[in-house]
Amino acid sequence: MGVKNVGIRDVAKLAGVSVTTVSHVLNDTPQMRVAPETRARVREAAETLGYGPNRAARALRTNRSGLIGLLSEEIATTPHAGRIILGAQDAAREHDLTLVIINAERGPHDAAHREEVQTLIDRQVEAVLYATMYHRRVSLPPNLQGVPAVLIDSTDRAGIVPAVVPDEVGGAVAAVTHLVEAGHRRIAFLNNDDDVPATHERLVGFRQVLGEHGIPIDESLIVQSPSETLPGYALAREVLARHDRPTALFCYNDRMAMGAYRAAAELGLDIPNDLSIVGFDNQELIAANLFPGLTTVALPHYEMGAWAVETLVHLLRGEAEYKLLADKPTRLDCPLVVRGSVAAPRDR
């Protein structure tokens, strides 16, 4: 029997007041002045009885379920979704909101997860968080109209829904700066070849840092492949086979970096002394288990989840404007996580 059978009237009786007063006190109803002495009595009564509100009754009365839906792609595949959940959950608890999570398979192209959104709506959530597994642009399902929503790790093609995404440029800047400051000047960028924001923006960051440091950009050191381990390996082999091989590799993600580790091992190159490597994503399972540990850039999944709930709450309370937020996605920091894969280049 979850919460016991104590109701607001039991508390009222014990405190010797009316249910109204109890309600006012327990909810801190604004503009309702209750004698401090009465407040205390009510609080105490509630405490001794172990009173907890019946959420169904409250929801019925106020027409607010206290539920927030989180639609997340591929919960099971990477820990990224987990961190979003965590961030969202902590923020939700802060506001006494309950998070209802629903998984969505990453569909063939742009299925938009109409059905999953509907499930959430049927559950009477007050708002929905829509989280994708990697930073991209999406078209929202039509039934998401009419429910307050916030996008996590993606932006709305229609530009109508508030969104929060990683600061990809900033992350790349942090990574490459780290390399440059270690003394590297010949740095290859093993980039992804998908047409997604991360591909373009990380490249922008890469160029920016070299530019700022007056390092000429060797275009042949910017190479692309699918962002998997094996293609990353192949790319690394290629780039490291050159007689003027780079002293450092900036990899689009940790999986490609994992491939680069293998390439280095096969070529007898010691990491970090013969070759420095920086990844992106901070996938613990990979980054922390490689040897030496992979220095990489963390995606702000936790923070995005928290930001999204926080924003939703403001939106629901009418304290924030949709248009203002939807206008331009909020970008959150991608901090560098230093492990052991970067050192000064052996010689100049």
Added chain:
Amino acid sequence: MGVKNVGIRDVAKLAGVSVTTVSHVLNDTPQMRVAPETRARVREAAETLGYGPNRAARALRTNRSGLIGLLSEEIATTPHAGRIILGAQDAAREHDLTLVIINAERGPHDAAHREEVQTLIDRQVEAVLYATMYHRRVSLPPNLQGVPAVLIDSTDRAGIVPAVVPDEVGGAVAAVTHLVEAGHRRIAFLNNDDDVPATHERLVGFRQVLGEHGIPIDESLIVQSPSETLPGYALAREVLARHDRPTALFCYNDRMAMGAYRAAAELGLDIPNDLSIVGFDNQELIAANLFPGLTTVALPHYEMGAWAVETLVHLLRGEAEYKLLADKPTRLDCPLVVRGSVAAPRDR
């Protein structure tokens, strides 16, 4: 606004019947005979109005929230929790139940997650799923008494709550059998050194297979260390340095296997031709990204999640007996996932 403002009375009006009848029809109330023709009219009316029940009202009236709590450790750290969530969710949806997930940090020793359970209870869940991140014995928090509960991936020290765990012995048997059938007779077991069920039971499976095949057990090939990449590496180096080195390694988990891969690479041993390796856990991020792909044993996380919800539903309906289930944990299959790390030994 989520579900529109259509209520049961709107449906009643449109169908020309009473709300009572609508309720009976839409809920298929047993033993309530309604004229088929009326049923149809009601259904149609509900359909055209896009009616969906107000869950809060229903919950208030029936005193059943329709919520199931899932308390899971370390949601963010491994994909394992994700698969449990998925399984639980699919099963929950089947029964029109909503899953409320809550994360619990893995505390110092046996914090028992009292607070998280309370949060769930405060949310008025009808029952709770208690999932740990690895197979072990737990002491349940006292406030979990009185709420129907099922344990996932752990067993109750008090033996009072139904539980579902992986069939560790079976998984080890599958792994080692695979090796033996490939022709291996000198197989090392890189085991974990924690005192958890998996450690003991996988060893049981290991011995069992060798025994069944009449292969003498060389105790010096059974070695232990913490189940991380680096200790796995060290163990592998050690065992592979022997002049009579084994032709195959059975690793306690994929992380240790990852360490073994590095050891093999450093020793110039080709996997799988010079050395076969089988892991455990099927952590995609590792197993699928190693080269060659790691043959390993999958933990039935999805299945355990689904089983738990299914069982909870039976329990709630009074269709199943607590004692029967709590008596002995249910063990679910750990299937072998074949990738590319096993081949016949080079020579006998």
Added chain:
DNA sequence: TTGAAAGCGCTAACAT
């Protein structure tokens, strides 16, 4: 085979 009506526990408009 169908309908009328009570009431689940709470909030809030309206008294006092």
Added chain:
DNA sequence: ATGTTAGCGCTTTCAA
């Protein structure tokens, strides 16, 4: 500063 009371939308008992 505190109390009375109507009703949120639904299920379910009882009556017809």
